[in-house]
Each structure stands twice: as structure tokens, then as C-alpha cells.
Amino acid sequence: MIRFDNVTKSYKGQPPALGGISLEIQKGEFVFLVGSSGSGKTTFLRLLLREAVPDTGAIWVAGRNIGELSHWRVPSLRRNLGCVFQDFRLLPNKTVTENVAFALEVIGRPRNVISNQVGQVLELVGLGQKGDRMPHELSGGEQQRVAIARAFVNRPLVILADEPTGNLDPATSQGIMKLLDRINRTGTTVVMATHDVGIVDTMRRRVIELDRGRLVRDQARGVYGAAEDMTTSTRGVPAVAVAAGLDRMLGAEPTTGRVAAVRARRGQR
């Protein structure tokens, strides 16, 4: 689904923000991108979105070398990538429904398709009853759900999330992670940059760690820090306990008919 071939990127007059990155992410994977501030996580995501182009190396998304993509094909790349950010980026003068519908309107989807898909995705993120609210009438967690709904409404192949829980308390963050996990289980690849130790340590998914632009760790079912940190959590709660709680929550979540339907549609593509 995603392949980096020896990718380097530096901004003017600075040491490389990314240096010699090579890696591959399979369809349907859930990947955490970790590393200290300034290690290049956001740059990694911006390259995927083609908001920036690599200095050297090549990036492949769904079989296309996106560095060679002509200018007018970039929109079609982005239609396959859903984005979620720390600061939600909702349009303040549009309702929840309008915010999500906007993503489909501006790519020219017909109106009946829009109302159908928007209704479905709002149910999926658990905001079926709040479609008429304005963003400022929602909690941070709910706003992030709207942002996720907007990113997912066009059924992208990949969701890119840059610190999506960065502004949320731990309980709300868990809710968001539950939602992203659910979306991942429909077959959507998820790449998430994060500093949230608790989440990474409890989800136990693939972890890619960057350090000053270098890939220093790529670990299946990994944790946030180095291996010896596994048993401790930053908040003084044993990571194992948090993991158990989250696992129970995720495990107890029955696969709903809607998710199954989305999954089925994915399979057909």
C-alpha cells in the first residue's frame, strides 16, 4: 500500500528532516509513528500527502510513485488518503453534517450519494444524533470524531492521523482509538503519529520510531519506548493494566452490521 525507498527530505538550511527512510506498510495495517519532537513524523505524513516532495528516493502509494505524479493528479491521490489532525480543522460556520458533506461536495459527488454516506459515517462515529450541532457546541472528542468522519466518508484506502489525541484527555483518547481501530478493521490502513505512550503501549500495533529523521526502530506489536519500558506507563499506571482495559474494550466491541457492510464494500473494490 505504502512504500518508502530511501527517502530523504530536508528543509532549507537545516539538517535533513528525514534521511534515508525505507519501509513498507501493507494494506490494512495499523502503524504508530513515534519519536521525539522534531524527529520528522509530520514531514513523513506531509510527503505521503504530497504537500512536500522528497529530495531523493521514491514514495509509492497504491502502486503509484507519488513523486512523479503530475500536478493535476494530486487531488486523486488525496481522495485516497483521509487526514486527521490534532487541531481537528473543522469549519466553524458549518454544522457537523455540513462539515462532513463538504468533503464530498467539493469532489463533485451527487447529492443523494452525499446524504447517504454522511448519514452512515456519522452513525459509525457515534454522532448520528448530533448532525445539526455546530462544532463549538461539541466536546473536543466529539469534534475529533467529526474530523474522522470527514476523513473516512469517501472511504479512503489510508487514514493519516497526526497526533489525533494530542488535545484530548486519556478517556476521550481511548474512545478515539477505539474508533480508529474500528475503521482499521474495515480494511483501511491507518498511519498515526503520536506521543501518547499509553495508547501505543496498550494497542500493541506496529511501531515505527524516528530519531532526528532516521528510522531507528520498526517493531511489530511494539511499544512506545525502548523494550525495557514495557512494564511501566508514564502515568504511573502499569501499562499492562491499561492494556487489559483497552483490550477488553476493543474486544468487547461487537462487529456491527455497518462495519461489516463497509468491510464488504472494501473487499469489492
Add this chain to the structure above:
Amino acid sequence: MAVSFEYVAKETATNLWRNRMMALAAILTVAVSLSLVGTALLLRQAVNRQIGQWSNNVSLQVFMDASASTGQIANVRSTIAQTPQITHCTYLDHAQSYEQAKKLLASSPTAIEALTPATTPTVFRCQLRNPSEAATVSATFNGGVPGVYQATSPSQSIRVMQQVTNVLQVILLVIAIVLLVSSLVLILNAIRMAIFARRREVGVMKLVGATNWFIRVPFMLEGLVQGLLGALVAAVIVLLSNLGVGYLIRHYKVSVLGSAVLPAHDLVVTELLVVLIGLVVGVAGSSVAVRRFLDV
């Protein structure tokens, strides 16, 4: 992908409304400058028509004595034929000359009464290779050629008037161009502000994969509408002023100025030109704004 007409129309209308003060300033400046452009063009056409009528495109007239003999007339004709500065001449006999005089003197009946065909001098109306040679050429005929009453070139006053209107036109056009440039800048700025006001929407649009044209078209259209509205206001102003002048000339029976009223055809061409310039200014202003301030 088809750009939804409804979406674009809605976006453009909302943008214009949100930015209405800026839009109004831009529209009015376009209107004022294009009114000047239109007026200058009409003035030019009217003056040219009127002067053409007065002087009949003649740059030299050789009036014969009313009593000049056929031989003298033939002499003058051959002199004319041998003068290289003269390109073309027509001879008006007594009857033709009388008709012409009646037309030119329509506003003073007493002067016409004093004339009869027999007392009206016959005349050679000539075109010169170069009108500035009129003085030299007329001097050769005024030097006591038998049978010649007088050779004249179009009166000084017509030439002065021509020069004054030329200067006036240049002034009007210069002001109009300055105003056109400022209206272009105003439109550019209005679009820039619209882009700034909608930077969040634009950000989301890019993120979800809206095409460049889809993002740009509403802003381009906004500039075009501003240019068009200004041009339409200007077109109405030009039309009204033309009607007003025509009405005054007819009402006060200033028949010497009769030719200054333009035929419908000239007016329509001028109006179309005004609208076209308005569209160009609107599109130019918004394309520059979109190129500079909307990095898609």
C-alpha cells in the same frame, strides 16, 4: 469531474456578499473608469462625424467668381490637375453649390434668402495629399488667378476644435487607464481578501482532493462578476449620456451639431467594447490574485 454549477454559483454569491464593501468599491471604480472610456470613444466618433460633415473631408476649396467664364474655369481645372499636392477634386456648378450652401446655412434662413443659384459661386472641392500643405497650395490660387474668387482651407476654428478634442480625448483616456489599473488592483485585493476569509475551506478542499479548478473557479468568477457589474453600470451611464446629448441637440434644434448624434450601430459597438474591457479587467484581477495568493 463536472464542477457543480449550483455549488459554484452559491459560493460566488456568498463570497460577494461577505465581501460586499470591497466588491462595491471595485465595481464602482470599474464603472467610473469605463464610463470615461465609453465617453472618450463616443466623443471621438461624434467629433469626427461632425467635422467630416462641416468640411466634407475637403481640405481645400477654390471658389470661382460667380461670373467666371467657362475658359477661366477650364484653366483653373488644368492648374489643379498639374498641382501634385492635390489628389482629387470635384467641381460643384451653380445649382449644386447652392444646394450645399443651403444645407450648411440651415440655421440662418436670412443668409439663404440672400442667395440665388446664379449668385452662388461655383467651387472646386479638393483633397490634398497632405492637409498641412493647405496654406501653400491655397496661396498659389489666391495670387490673382483670373476668375478665382478665393481659395480656402478648412477654417482655423475647425482645426483648433479638432486639436482641443484630441487633447480632451487623451486626457480622458489617461484618466480612464489610471482608473482601470486601480480597479484591477481593487478587484485583485477583493479576491485576495475572499481567499483569506476562506483559507480554512480552501485548506480542507485541498486535503480531501478537490481539483485546482474547483477551488479556483468561484474566486475567478467573483472577479469576473465585479468587472461585469461595473461595466454594465458604465454601459448604462454611456447610453444615458448619449441619449441626453441627442435630446438636447434636437430640443434646441442645434442643427449644425446634428451629426454629433451617433447612429445606433456606433453606440452598440462602443457599449460592447465597454463590457468587454470590464470582463477583461475582472478576469485579469482575479487570475493574478488566484495565482499569487491561492497556492493549490
